[in-house]
Amino acid sequence: MTGLFELLGLGASAELLSLSGWGGNLLRGLANSLQIAFGAFGLGLVIGLFGAYGKLYGGKVTRDLLAIYTTVIRAVPELVLILILYYVGSDIINKISEGLGGGRVEINGVAAGIWVLGVVQGAYATEVLRGAIKAVPAGQIEAAKSYGMPAFMIMRRVTIPAMMSFAVPGLANLWLIATKDTALLAVVGFNELTLETRQAASSTRAYFTFFLAAGFLYLMVTLCSGAVFARIEKWARRGQPSLRGGTR
Amino acid sequence: MDSAAATASALETDTRREAIRVEDLHKSFGNLEVLKGVDLTAQQGDVVAIIGGSGSGKSTMLRCINFLETPSSGKIVIGGEEVAMQGDGSPAKQKQIERIRTKLAMVFQQFNLWTHRTLIENVIEVPVHVLKVPKVQAIERARELLDRVGLGGKEDTYPAYLSGGQQQRAAIARALAVDPSAMLFDEPTSALDPELVGEVLTVIRDLAAEGRTMLLVTHEMKFAREVANYVVYLYQGRIEEQGPPAEVFGNPQSERLKQFLSSVA
Secondary structure, rough: HHHHHHHOOHHHHHOOOOOHHHHHHHHHHHHHHHHHHHHHHHHHHHHHHHHHHHHHHHOOOHHHHHHHHHHHHOOOHHHHHHHHHHHHHHHHHHHHHHHHOOOOOOOOOOHHHHHHHHHHHHHHHHHHHHHHHHHOOHHHHHHHHHHOOOOHHHHHHHHHHHHHHHHHHHHHHHHHHHHHHHHHHHHHHOOOOHHHHHHHHHHHHHHHHHHHHHHHHHHHHHHHHHHHHHHHHHHHOOOOOOOOOOOO | OOOHHHHHHHHHHHHOEEEEEEEEEEEEEEEEEEEEEEEEEEEEEOOOEEEEEEOOHHHHHHHHHHOOOOOOEEEEEEEEEEEEEOOOOOOOOOHHHHHHHOOOEEEEOOOOOOOOHHHHHHHHHHHOOOOOOOOHHHHHHHHHHHHHHHOOOOOOOOHHHHOOHHHHHHHHHHHHHHHOOEEEOOOOOOOHHHHHHHHHHHHHHHHHHHOOEEEEEOOHHHHHHHOOOOEEEOOOEEEEEEHHHHHHHHHOOOOOHHHHHHHHH
C-alpha cells in the first residue's frame, strides 16, 4: 500500500501541499481571491442597482452616460480593463497625493482588486438587474403607488424583492465570474490564488501538483457557491409555484 | 333625472360631505384624447357606477383620480382638498398625493397582489409601512378583514396558490385595511372566470350596504343597477348620460346608451 502511494508520488505531493509549506500559501491566495470576489461582487451589485434604476428611470444624460459605461466595459477584454483601471487608478491616486504635497502612495492590493473588478461587475450587474426589474409585473408597482408608498419604499418593499427571483440566476453567474476573474489580477502582481500557485509551481517544479490543487480549490468554491445560490433562489422564488408543478 | 330624485339628491348634498369631485377632466395619450372634459361628484356614502364601452375612457378616468395617470388638465378634489397640479398635470406636491392616495384604496382588474408576500403580509403592508400602524394591531385587523371576505385560514398562503376570485377578495381586504374614505374599483370582475364573479360581487355588495363610498368601473350591468345609487355612462371620453340607476337603465335617453345597454344585456 505504502509502496503504491510512493510510486504515484503522492507522498511527495502531500509534503509539498502541506499547510506549513506551499499549501498554506495556496490557501492564503484563495482567501485573498475570495475577499476580492466578495468585495467586487458587492460593489458590482451596488453599481448595478443604481445603474439599472438610472437606465430605467433616469434622465437622458444619465441614460447616455450609463449606456457608455456598460458598452465600453462589456466591449473591452477584462484583462485589458484590469490593466487600464489598475494603472490609471493608482496613477490618479498618486497624482492627487503628490498634488496635496504627499509622497507616492502604496496601493492596497485588495482595495485595488475590488475597485477594478467591481467596476467590471457593475456593468454586467446593471444589465442583469435592469432585465429583472423590467420583468416585475407593472401592476405590483402600480398597486404600491396607488396606496401612497413613496418611491424609495416601493423600491425597497416591492420592486427589489419581486425582481430577486428573476435576478438570482444572472447574479449567480456574475459571482462565479467574479471568483475566476480574480485570477486576472495576477498580471498586476496581486497575490491571489493563481499567482501563488504559479510561484509555488515554479519554485518546486511540481507544476502538475500545484495547478491541479488550485483547480480543485476553484472547483470547491464553485460547488459551495452553487449550494448557497440554490438556497437563495428558493427563497427569492417564495410564493411562486414550481415550474415542475407539484407541492407547494 | 326626474324632479323627485333631483330634490332628494340636492337635499342630501347639504347634509353629507363631498368625497370626490372631478372637474373638467381632460386626458390625452399623445394625439389621442381619451377624456374630453368630465365632471363628477361623489358624496360620502355614494356608490357611483361608471359604465361604457371599451375605449370610452372609464378606467382612465378612475386612474386619473388617484393620479396613476396624470390628467392633461382639470381639477381633482378629494375630501375637500384639491390636488395641486403642475402644468403638465402631474402632482405638484409628491407628499400631498401620497397622503391622498392612502385614503383612496384601489382594487384592480388584475388584483395586483404582491406575489412574494402571503395574504396577511399583503394586507398589513400598507398599514404597517405607510400608515405606521403597530404591527400587532395591523395583523389583528388583517385577520378580521380576511375572515370577513371569506379567506379565514388562508392568511399564510401566497397569492399564486389561490383562485382569481380569492385573490380579488384578498385585494379587497388589502384595500379595506387602509380604512379608506373612498374605494376605487377598476373592473374588479373582468379578469375572473364566470363562476368566480359572484363571490367578489357579494363582497362588494356588502361594502356598498354598509355605506362605503365607491367608484365602480364595471361591465356587470345588473350589479351596477343593484348596488349603485348613481350611474354615469361614458361615451368617447364624455359623459353621455347620468342619473339614478332606475333612470339610466330603465329609461335611457340617448341612442348610444340604448344601443350599449342592448349590446351588453
